[in-house]
Amino acid sequence: MSTDSGSGSDDASTRDDAAASRDGVASSGNAPSSSADATRGRDDATPDRGDAILRAEDLRVSYGEVVALRGLDFHVEDGEIVAIIGPNGAGKSTLADAVSGHVAYEGRVSYRGREVADESASDLVSQGLIHCTETRDLFGYMSVADNLDLGAYRHRDDVDERREFVYDLFPTLEDRADQNARTMSGGEQQMLAIGRALMSDPDLLLLDEPTLGLAPVILDDISDGIEQIRDAGVTVVLCEQNVTFAMDHADRVYLLENGRFEREGVPETLRGDEYIRDAYLGG
Numbered sequence: 466m467s468t469d470s471g472s473g474s475d476d477a478s479t480r481d482d483a484a485a486s487r488d489g490v491a492s493s494g495n496a497p498s499s500s501a502d503a504t505r506g507r508d509d510a511t512p513d514r515g516d517a518i519l520r521a522e523d524l525r526v527s528y529g530e531v532v533a534l535r536g537l538d539f540h541v542e543d544g545e546i547v548a549i550i551g552p553n554g555a556g557k558s559t560l561a562d563a564v565s566g567h568v569a570y571e572g573r574v575s576y577r578g579r580e581v582a583d584e585s586a587s588d589l590v591s592q593g594l595i596h597c598t599e600t601r602d603l604f605g606y607m608s609v610a611d612n613l614d615l616g617a618y619r620h621r622d623d624v625d626e627r628r629e630f631v632y633d634l635f636p637t638l639e640d641r642a643d644q645n646a647r648t649m650s651g652g653e654q655q656m657l658a659i660g661r662a663l664m665s666d667p668d669l670l671l672l673d674e675p676t677l678g679l680a681p682v683i684l685d686d687i688s689d690g691i692e693q694i695r696d697a698g699v700t701v702v703l704c705e706q707n708v709t710f711a712m713d714h715a716d717r718v719y720l721l722e723n724g725r726f727e728r729e730g731v732p733e734t735l736r737g738d739e740y741i742r743d744a745y746l747g748g
């Protein structure tokens with residue numbers, strides 16, 4: 466997890482909610498999701514496809530005096546790609562750490578209806594909640610193939626099938642199967658980190674900043690990979706600073722700034738939001 470301390474921006478809170486309503490964009494602030502739904506219109510932005518695979522209510526996290534998350538409400542439905550976008554220090558990694566059981570929180574977070582705080586992080590992995598962290602957590606002195614196999618340590622069934630899926634997704638990994646992970650390029654290491662996460666047979670894959678520091682040509686590979694992961698039926702939560710990338714893949718987007726959601730909605734609508742355009746999409 467990053468410990469960058471960028472403060473994010475409070476400017477979004479100055480935006481006119483009436484304008485947001487006209488645009489069909491929820492200006493979330495600290496409002497409960499029900500009021501956000503009312504602002505936004507459920508039909509447009511929130512597919513109601515039954516029980517959420519992941520749901521947070523009033524999620525709060527502090528590190529001592531530092532308040533990282535200030536009461537978040539959100540949900541992720543089976544099969545969706547949901548993006549959490551925001552600048553450095555907004556709280557994206559903290560959100561991913563909290564919902565995957567790695568950081569203590571207040572409020573409620575349920576994965577498949579079970580409170581995350583009541584499960585160990587390894588039990589959550591066994592239940593298919595897999596977190597691919599910003600730092601990638603690879604074993605640098607082990608080969609690509611061994612790193613992948615370690616991803617499957619809790620699910621030994623169908624390992625060959627999953628490895629084949631990963632190699633189809635990122636052929637470079639098969640070409641470099643015997644290479645030590647630490648000698649791979651940044652982009653290749655990111656593919657390996659995602660590949661290893663997929664070896665764990667995820668139902669819900671949390672991807673924290675998968676594009677960080679990657680060259681455009683590698684972004685295309687990661688882009689294709691995410692679409693194929695979606696096609697394979699995996700639900701994805703994508704924490705991203707690269708707003709253009711996130712908008713290209715997400716079914717729904719939450720904008721996190723300074724520990725609060727400032728906007729939420731579908732990409733088509735958010736692209737038209739003046740604040741998002743000016744602050745994140747280059748005007």
Ligand code: ATP
Nearest residue numbers: 467468469470528531533553554555556557558559
């Ligand atoms: P980045 O994109 O830079 O990784 P982020 O959106 O993921 O940022 P977080 O890493 O979750 O943001 O950080 C949110 C806030 O919490 C920041 O102010 C950060 O300094 C603080 N923070 C994160 N981890 C810790 C920690 N272990 N101890 C103290 N403060 C922390």
